[in-house]
Amino acid sequence: MIPSISVSVKTIYVATQSRPEQRRFVYAYTISITNNGNVSAQLVSRHWRIKDAEDKVQEVQGVGVVGEQPVIEPEDTYTYTSGVMLETTTGIMEGSYQMRCGDEPLFDVPIPAFALVPPHALH
Numbered sequence: 001m002i003p004s005i006s007v008s009v010k011t012i013y014v015a016t017q018s019r020p021e022q023r024r025f026v027y028a029y030t031i032s033i034t035n036n037g038n039v040s041a042q043l044v045s046r047h048w049r050i051k052d053a054e055d056k057v058q059e060v061q062g063v064g065v066v067g068e069q070p071v072i073e074p075e076d077t078y079t080y081t082s083g084v085m086l087e088t089t090t091g092i093m094e095g096s097y098q099m100r101c102g103d104e105p106l107f108d109v110p111i112p113a114f115a116l117v118p119p120h121a122l123h
Contacts, residue, residue, distance in 0.1 A: 003037020003074070003101065005109045013118035014083065023087040027116045030081045031065075033097070033109075035072040041099045042071045043078070044106060048095040053088035065097075084116065091116040 010030045017026040035041050048060040063069065070078045084093065094113035098106045 002104070002107050003035050003039050003041050005041060005072075005097075005099065006034045006036055007097070007109060007111050008032045008034075009111070009114045011114060011116055013116075015118070018118075020089070025086045025089055025091075025116075025118070026083060027086070027091075028081055028083045029093070029114070029116075030079060031111070032077050032079045033072060034077040035074055038074045039101050040071050040073050041101050042069060043097050044069055044100050045098045046095060047098070048093060048111075050084060050086075050091060050093045052086045052091040056087070060095075086116060089118060 008031070012028050014026040014028050018024055033043065043065060045061065045063050046065055048058075050058040050060065066080045066082055068080075072078045092113055092115055095111045097109045097111065099109055100106050
């Protein structure tokens, strides 16, 4: 049985680590993954698609998140913060988590697209 998993994202532009003159724009993102189901689910791996303002795409795949493969119990939320560096002021990230419930096959949980935009670029 595949539980209902929801994903929410908050982003922040990290001005102290960014160097616009060197085409280095750093963002932190905090992701909350909530298990709305009634069985435990383990986050096994992740897949990101990161697109900058020049349509350059980075694909990132790996085991777990921030060095962990958390088990998220029913009605619990797992939250972590990570970061990304772009060569343009803005960008978009989206992807998926691969998760497992017990011995069941892996299932994908989509990560909705979110914008990477510094506060001074918002109108």
